Amino acid sequence: MKLPQNSSEFNEYSYFVTPSDMIEFTYCRRYTYFMKVLNILQHEEKRYNVRKGREIHKIRESQNIQYIRKKIPMVSKEINVNLISEKYKIRGIIDEILTMNDNTLSPLDYKFTNYNSKTYKTHKIQSTMYSLMIEDLYNKPVNYGYIIYCKDKNVLKEIKISEKLRTETLESINSYMEVLKGKYPEATKYERRCLDCCYKNICPR
Amino acid sequence: MLLWVIYDIQENKVRTKISKSCLNFGLYRVQKSVFLGEVAKNRFEELKLITKDVINPETDSVYFLPTSKEFIDKSYLIGQSFDEELVLDEITSKFFRI
Secondary structure (H helix, E strand, O other): OOOOOOHHHOOOOOOOEOHHHHHHHHHOHHHHHHHHHOOOOOOHHHOHHHHHHHHHHHHHHHOOOOOOOOOOOEEEEEEEEEEEEOOOOEEEEEEEEEEEOOOOEEEEEEEOOOOOOOOOHHHHHHHHHHHHHHHHHHOOOEOEEEEEEEOOOEEEEEEEOOHHHHHHHHHHHHHHHHHHOOOOOOOOOOHHHHOOOOOOOOOOO | OEEEEEEEOOOHHHHHHHHHHHHHOOOEEEEOOEEEEEOOHHHHHHHHHHHHHHOOOOOOEEEEEEEOHHHHHHOOOOOOOOOHHHHOOOOOOOOOOO
């Protein structure tokens, strides 16, 4: 496990955001309120999709570790890297950190889902969070993030980590912290997201 | 979405697993190996995954046929039919007088 650079200032009581938390927060802010503030669990591990995704992640850790992807201009990679960024208050485990040809780094994430015509904002924000962490702890620039959608077939997608994405992500982290302090957030404006939400019975939309 | 699930599975254990999964996802048993009901898109994906992992593709077959209320209304049934209101989720709750 990689500790923050100035570990003497490490405070175990301060809260760190994980990219998974942020995915839920971006999907609907009420998710975070019910789960983190009111402590109502969503029991995602009971869902077959989630269990299967976790199994696939486990297999990836052990199988074909030396594999260098031809579609990405990379030199080497680190698998399952646990990072904590004091600066941005982010922590998380990155599936793979790739060292590129031009001496920059890139995060790579596996998603157990199918790619359908566009990369969702939740995935973009997750990749940006990984990038911010890497830049903070490795002191090397990150230009691109990669996502592999590995449900039926492996689809590789590249995300440009732009300035706009970075500022958007940092703003999201700030609003996340506000909700954690007890602010009751607005529900998502897309009502279709409520159809399969586990909190739909208690959420007063 | 409204979904028909029709299966032909040899092994008892596998058949029970699939039928229980269908019932757990809120489908109604229309015939012994035919289910119909309203499922969310994510649940449909989950049901497909479970089926894929459990059945023997050499001997078994499972049909997932999405349909709509319009088609159900047009369908013609002879003999023992299912409770259409119940299957289409038009009855949300039942009240009992004591």
